[in-house]
Every structure is written in structure tokens, then in C-alpha cells.
Amino acid sequence: MTVADEGAHEEGLIRQAQEDPLAFGVLYERYVDRIYNYIYHRVGNHHDAEDLTARTFYRALSHIERYVDRGAPFSAWLYRIAHNLVANWHRDRARRQAIALDDSISPLVGQVTPHEHAEAAEQAEALRRAIHRLSPDRQQLLILKFSDGLSNAEIGQIMGRSEGAIKSLYHRTLQALQEELQRES
């Protein structure tokens, strides 16, 4: 399916969901993994990620009739809802991000020594802390790029910026992260 076909297909799904709320389930299945992934990396734990993911889709379902296609993908709208809910979550809770032990680098178990595992876990933890100190927009960019594997153009559509602006923001974000890590050391 070409990009244009994909867009037309999605337009059809949205129209169906606006006419028949029960058709929203298709959109849910299409995007739940990505939205959950984004929220998880913003909040750092599964419990809150589940809660905020649910709230994102409840809100999307209740406002689906008001959705207007302005040329951005439907996912951009969902990401914006999720982004705002996460911002509220951060405002309402302490900034300290508690990351559970089971969220550490468990895939390395069995492949490295316990010492290397602990050191790698510590470094990953330092990196996550540094990521969470970045601004929400920079965090969103990193997650969309490294977790979702989106291109600069696709990220630009979601964040409402040009491809060039995203490229520039990406480089500034890496530099900011580098500074955060050096500050932590």
C-alpha cells in the first residue's frame, strides 16, 4: 500500500468511527501499541502508562466527532492527547521518575557477567534520568525517533513542525543530552 493509499484508508476508518462509535476499535488496535510505548517512556512505569493510555483512548473516543483532518496523520492527534495527559501527570506528581527494577536491562541477563549487568543497568538508568530532564518536546522527539523508528518527516507531521526543524531539534537534543550526562558524571 502506498503512502497515499494508507492515508485514504485511514480517512475511511476515521469517517466510519465518526459515524459509528463501535468502529473506533479498529483505530484503537492500530495505535494502542505506539501510544502505550510513547507514554511508557515518558512516565517510566507500566502502571501509569496503562492508566494514561486508557485515558487517551477514552478521550479520543468521546471527541472523535470533532476530529478534523488537517493533513496530519490521525496518530498526531492521539499523540497530542497523550502528550497533554502526560504533561498533566508530571504537573500533578513529583518530577522524580521511579523506574521499577523489572524495567532495567533484563535482556542482558545470561549474556554478561553480573558486574557488567549491574554497570549496564546503572548507565541505562543514568541515561533515562537524563532523558526525563529534557523538555517534553525533546523527549517526544527521542521517543518517536528511537522507539517508534519514525523519519524526521513523519515526526514533523506529528509535532507540527517542518522536517528541517525536526532535524535541527534532533541535533540540539543530542547535545543537550550529552550535557546532561556530563553534568551527571
Next chain:
Amino acid sequence: MLAKKWAGISLSLASSTWRGQFAEPARPALDGEGTINLEALATALRGALAPVSPAPEFRIELARDLAAVARQKASPRVILQRPPRYRRGFIIGAALSSAVSVAGIIAYLWRQHSRPVMRQSM
């Protein structure tokens, strides 16, 4: 110290099969000035931000809950209708008679309260 640690982690990450993210050969994390190599940082970011999926039970439960909400949205609205005229007459009549009854009870109690008390002579 951290820069050395980054050199170490870029090697260990490159050699691991961490969700298939690191098939690339290890690159030195330090440049000539001892700053963190951005490429190594990008590699570490791919690891730290590896995709995470929701639990299957959560997915299914949320789908079910959303479907229930969607069904409520889709069901026809209940429209409140004005009662027919004859029913309105009954309602008004019942309300008036109740008001008259209550007024009568209040008047009776007031009269009882207002009557002078007869004292028994000793």
C-alpha cells in the same frame, strides 16, 4: 569517568543481542577531546528507548471497555416527553388536594394550640 563508562557500555551493548537492536560493531565512544561520542549516544538511546508493548490482558480489557462506551454512545437518546394533557390535570388536582389537606391539618393543630386550658378547681 563517565566517558570511560560510555566507552564500556557501547562495547557491551554492541556485543549483546539486546532485542536485536545492536548488530552494529562497537565504535569508540570517546573522541580526541574526551567528550561523549554522539554515535555511541544514539546507539545507547536505541537501547534505552526500545519499544515496549502493553500487556495482552490490558489491551483486551481496554478494548472491551471502549466497546462498552462506544455502545452507549451509539444507542438512541432517551427523549423526555411532556405528559399528555389529561395526565397533567390529574397531577395538578392531586397536588392541590394534598396542599389543602396539609393546610387543614396545620389549621387544626393551630386551633388546638390556641384553645385556653381549663384548670380544675381545687
